[in-house]
Structures are given as structure tokens and as C-alpha cells.
Amino acid sequence: MRLLDASLRKQVLDMEDFQMPVGQWNNLFQRPPKRLLIVENLESGLALPDIEEAAVVMALGNNVAVLREIRWAHTADVLYWGDIDTWGAAHLVAGSRHFSTTEVDADDGSSD
Secondary structure: OEEOOHHHHHHOOOOOEOOOOHHHHHHOOOOOOOEEEEEOOHHHHHHOOOOOOEEEEEOOHHHHHHHHHOHHHHOOEEEEEEEOOHHHHHHHHHHHHHOOOEEEEEEOOOOO
16 A cells, blocks of 8 residues: 555655555544555556555556454445456455445546
């Protein structure tokens, strides 16, 4: 997970990028992110600019379901950003099963 907001980073000693067991995210923040971006590709997630009150998870593949263990994610606005292909559609379906606020922004490859 990567923190895209300076106020979130300040809560964790200005660290930006974490890899830890998903359950540990429940106790990390005094004020958790209000937006959770699920990005299909690592490179896309690393290229994102700062976004107010947002965190991003990248390259989870079919393992999106692990995010349901993060309590604050269920109250956050969840946005999925990925390719319009069979893998991207599968990841979107998996995410929307667990988060009622999932929105879509998909890349059809036309801007390449």
C-alpha cells in the first residue's frame, strides 16, 4: 500500500510505501484514508500523484479479497483502475463483491 496524502504519511513517520500483513492496516492510522484506490498494475500505482485522503494498493491480481480484512476500507470510497480485458474485469468483479462503494476507471489502451 502506498499513501498518497501527506497527512496520512505524517501519521506513520512520513513513510509512503508499506508491505505488511493486511490485518495490521486496521491499527496504523488515527485518521484512516477516506479513499482507497485499487490499481491493477504496480507501475500505475507508483506513478500516481498525491491525492487528498487516499491510499493505493497495487498489483494484487486475484487477491483483491484480502482487502476486506481492512476495517476502514469498508467506509472508504473505493475506486478500481485497471485494464479493460478479462483480467481487469475479473479484478473489478472481485472488488465489487466486497466493497459496495467500488467505482471504475478503466484503461482501454487508447491513450498508449
